[in-house]
Amino acid sequence: MDWHQLWVITSAPDNVPIVGLVFLVPFYVWYGLRQSFANDRLIAQLEADPALAKTHHRKTQPFQSDWSKEVPVWPFLLRIEFLAALIVTVILFVWSITLNAPLEEPANPSITMNPAKAPWYFLGLQEMLVYFDPWMAGVVLPTLIVVGLMAIPYMDMNPLGNGYYTYKQRKFAILAFCLGFIVLWVGMVVIGTFIRGPGWMWFWPGETWDHNRLIFEINRNLDDIFGITSAWGKGIFGAIVTGVYFAAAGYGTHKVILLTEFNRRVYARMTLLQYLALQFFLTTMLLLPVKIVLRLLFRIKYIWVTPWFNI
Amino acid sequence: MADESPVQPESKGEIGLLEKVKEELKPFQEKLEQDLAGMKAPQKTQLYKSIFRVKHDETPRSRSLGVLSNVFLHLHPARVNRDAVRYSYTWGMGGITFYLFIVLTFTGVLLMFYYHPSKIVAFRDILYLEHDVPFGKLLRNMHRWGAHLMIITVWLHMFRVFLTGSYKRPREFNWVVGVILLVLTLLLSFTGYLLPDDQLGFWAVTVGTNMARASPMLGHEGPLGPQFGMTPYNDVRFALLGGSIVDSNALLRAYIWHCIAIPIIASTFMIVHFWRVRKDGGISGPSPVGLAKEIKWDRLGER
Ligand code: HEM
Numbered sequence: 001m002d003w004h005q006l007w008v009i010t011s012a013p014d015n016v017p018i019v020g021l022v023f024l025v026p027f028y029v030w031y032g033l034r035q036s037f038a039n040d041r042l043i044a045q046l047e048a049d050p051a052l053a054k055t056h057h058r059k060t061q062p063f064q065s066d067w068s069k070e071v072p073v074w075p076f077l078l079r080i081e082f083l084a085a086l087i088v089t090v091i092l093f094v095w096s097i098t099l100n101a102p103l104e105e106p107a108n109p110s111i112t113m114n115p116a117k118a119p120w121y122f123l124g125l126q127e128m129l130v131y132f133d134p135w136m137a138g139v140v141l142p143t144l145i146v147v148g149l150m151a152i153p154y155m156d157m158n159p160l161g162n163g164y165y166t167y168k169q170r171k172f173a174i175l176a177f178c179l180g181f182i183v184l185w186v187g188m189v190v191i192g193t194f195i196r197g198p199g200w201m202w203f204w205p206g207e208t209w210d211h212n213r214l215i216f217e218i219n220r221n222l223d224d225i226f227g228i229t230s231a232w233g234k235g236i237f238g239a240i241v242t243g244v245y246f247a248a249a250g251y252g253t254h255k256v257i258l259l260t261e262f263n264r265r266v267y268a269r270m271t272l273l274q275y276l277a278l279q280f281f282l283t284t285m286l287l288l289p290v291k292i293v294l295r296l297l298f299r300i301k302y303i304w305v306t307p308w309f310n311i
Numbered sequence: 312m313a314d315e316s317p318v319q320p321e322s323k324g325e326i327g328l329l330e331k332v333k334e335e336l337k338p339f340q341e342k343l344e345q346d347l348a349g350m351k352a353p354q355k356t357q358l359y360k361s362i363f364r365v366k367h368d369e370t371p372r373s374r375s376l377g378v379l380s381n382v383f384l385h386l387h388p389a390r391v392n393r394d395a396v397r398y399s400y401t402w403g404m405g406g407i408t409f410y411l412f413i414v415l416t417f418t419g420v421l422l423m424f425y426y427h428p429s430k431i432v433a434f435r436d437i438l439y440l441e442h443d444v445p446f447g448k449l450l451r452n453m454h455r456w457g458a459h460l461m462i463i464t465v466w467l468h469m470f471r472v473f474l475t476g477s478y479k480r481p482r483e484f485n486w487v488v489g490v491i492l493l494v495l496t497l498l499l500s501f502t503g504y505l506l507p508d509d510q511l512g513f514w515a516v517t518v519g520t521n522m523a524r525a526s527p528m529l530g531h532e533g534p535l536g537p538q539f540g541m542t543p544y545n546d547v548r549f550a551l552l553g554g555s556i557v558d559s560n561a562l563l564r565a566y567i568w569h570c571i572a573i574p575i576i577a578s579t580f581m582i583v584h585f586w587r588v589r590k591d592g593g594i595s596g597p598s599p600v601g602l603a604k605e606i607k608w609d610r611l612g613e614r
Contacts, residue, residue, distance in 0.1 A: 014459075014511070017456070017459035017460070017462075017463060020463065021463055024463060024467065025466075025467075028402065028467055028470065028471070029470075031399075031402070032470070032471065032474040033474075035399060036474065039600055042600060043600050043602065046600070046602060047602055047603075047604070053602060057599065058599030058600050059394060059597055059599055059600070061394040061397065061597060067393065068393065069392065069393060070390040070391060070392060070393055071390060071391065071393045071396060072371060072374050072375060072378075072389065072390050073375075073378045073384075073387045073388060073389060073390060073391055074374045074375075074377055074378050074384075075374075076391075076393075076396050077387065077391055077396045078378075078384070078387075080396060080398070080403070081403075081406055084403045084406060084407055084410070085410050088407055088410055088411065088414075088460075089414070091460075092414065092453055092456060092457055092460065093453070095452075095456045096449055096452035096453040096455075096456055097449065097452075099452065099456070100448065100452060101451050101452050101454075101455035101456070102511055103437060103438075103441065103507055103509050103511075104509040104510035104511045105509060105510050106431075106434045106508065106509060106510070107434070107508050107509055107510055107512070107513035107557075108510060108513070109513070109556065109557070111510070112514070113510055113511075113514040116514040116515070116517070116518050117514075117515065117518075118515045118518050118519055119500060119501065119504050119515055121459075121462050121497060121500065122497070122501065122515075122519065125522075126518065129522075133525065134521070134522045134524075134525035134532075134533075135525040135526060135527050135530070135532075135533045135534055137522070138521075138522025138523070138525055138526075139522060139523070139525060139526045139527065139530075139533070140527065146490060146494055149490045149493075150486070150487045150490045152473075152478060152486065153478040153479065153480075153482070153483035153484075153486045153487070154483060156478075156479065159479075159601070159606055159611055160476075160601050160603060160606070161475075161476040161479075161601075162476045162477070162479040162480070162595065162596075162598070162601070163475060163476065163477060163479075163595035163596030163597065163598035164475060164476070164596050164597050164598055164599075164600050165474055165475055165597075166476075166600065169601075169603070170476060173476075174473075174474070177473050181466075181469075181470060181473075262603055265608060269608070269611065308534050308535065309527075309534040
């Protein structure tokens with residue numbers, strides 16, 4: 001266990017924000033889900049007791065029937081905003097006094113940094129470079145992430161859970177988002193920061209960064225395993241494998257989406273375009289963990305090799 | 312008075328003069344007293360009224376007007392959902408993000424006074440800031456850490472909006488505006504990374520923009536790129552860097568995107584974002600929980 005190496009990584013000034021992230025994200029996940037579960041208990045209670053549902057104010061916040069529903073912004077909101085600004089200012093001052101922003105040697109194209117890392121918030125993208133070629137990892141997938149995020153409100157046709165925390169009423173949406181945001185995005189940022197060392201090689205936390213380490217890992221393509229050698233054969237084989245993947249993943253997500261009676265009603269509301277878009281974004285997102293597993297566990301690099309592009 | 316009694320002893324005349332002066336000053340004294348009395352109630356002065364436009368007293372109506380008739384505060388409604396002002400619902404993340412944007416604009420403008428976007432000089436300016444400019448180091452640190460913090464708070468803001476389902480009807484479009492703001496925030500940070508012109512920024516931007524040359528059709532190493540006539544001297548990467556390598560043109564472009572273009576674009580989208588929060592009926596909740604069996608499935612499409 002090389003504590004020094006671990007310290008060097010975590011205390012690099014530009015990595016300190018991720019150390020913050022590693023605590024803040026779990027905290028807010030817990031904070032949000034706690035309120036979701038509280039609301040879910042209330043929902044269960046109201047569903048079991050229709051008479052209560054008629055009269056109940058339907059919130060978990062403290063309530064008295066003679067309280068007005070609204071409060072004046074001045075002072076009730078403004079004082080909180082003022083306080084928040086004050087606290088953020090203090091945090092920022094303390095942080096800036098105690099920790100200096102990094103400044104390396106002047107830019108020098110002839111001395112490469114190893115590892116050359118992007119700023120931490122882009123390490124998710126850089127980590128994707130391990131699993132996909134640059135045109136996918138650097139251009140296509142980021143574009144799809146942005147477009148997919150924008151499309152969420154137009155694909156989620158579940159009318160429940162608008163304006164309150166809940167898990168039970170939106171299980172699928174919440175799990176899918178957490179997979180994308182927490183597991184994949186934040187997870188890969190953490191891997192990129194704490195695990196990837198010189199040569200973008202995998203070093204477990206506490207393992208010494210050995211700049212001379214060589215790994216003789218033999219990455220194969222899926223077609224090599226099947227002994228396909230001709231370019232045509234590879235292209236067609238890859239197209240079939242990719243097609244099979246999307247069909248299987250699509251079928252799997254379809255089954256999961258239609259698991260409950262309620263979700264089947266939501267599904268019935270969707271147009272074909274909405275549903276196909278949802279399937280497209282979900283299955284493309286799932287391609288990433290699939291390729292991570294293929295690459296890290298089975299040393300398989302590409303599943304589809306053509307003269308023009310590889311996936 | 313002097314005209315009425317022309318023959319008077321000198322001493323008497325002096326007393327008369329003093330009284331005369333006193334007499335003459337009386338109106339001024341009254342005015343002074345008025346002014347002093349006015350100072351005890353500054354809100355009655357013309358200056359005050361001209362600035363604040365409306366009278367303020369401790370009535371609910373007046374408090375509402377105080378918010379509604381103020382340029383900065385009128386982003387807010389006069390009254391809000393009593394449970395929405397609790398920290399637990401919004402986590403204050405949108406507001407904190409906005410506040411950080413303001414802090415960054417402020418510290419950024421101060422940094423611009425000391426920074427020249429050209430090779431060699433840029434790096435020296437940072438050294439100068441760190442070692443010679445009073446509070447220069449603090450300034451640079453605050454700008455750096457504020458930017459990192461802003462990224463964390465935008466992510467958490469997005470996560471909160473998702474968990475509360477606040478992107479649902481009628482707020483779909485504001486979520487889209489939000490995603491654009493997310494991208495702009497990341498781009499702001501990224502363009503700023505190059506500006507110190509040190510190894511860290513140089514290699515980060517080299518790695519980042521190298522991906523651009525792999526763009527399908529638009530990059531010279533991307534699928535179909537060569538077929539579209541792309542070379543290292545005319546593809547998107549060239550357009551981003553103003554050259555085929557990360558050099559002085561790239562620095563200037565990063566500077567202009569970072570200090571002028573993206574802040575203006577982001578501010579514009581923020582205006583739209585806040586406007587839509589209001590127009591979509593204010594903050595989405597916490598609203599009463601809905602129950603599955605109460606949904607009127609056939610009437611859902613109506614706004
Ligand atoms: C520069 C970035 C951003 C700023 C300054 C900002 C600011 C705000 C503020 C001040 C609010 C009021 C409520 C709150 O504080 O939570 C808000 C609401 C909202 N934001 Fe953002 N936001 C930003 C980015 C985003 C992003 C990335 C998204 C989503 C992808 C988003 C989606 C929304 C939505 C849908 C609402 C309405 C929420 C509701 O009514 O509960 N915003 N934003």
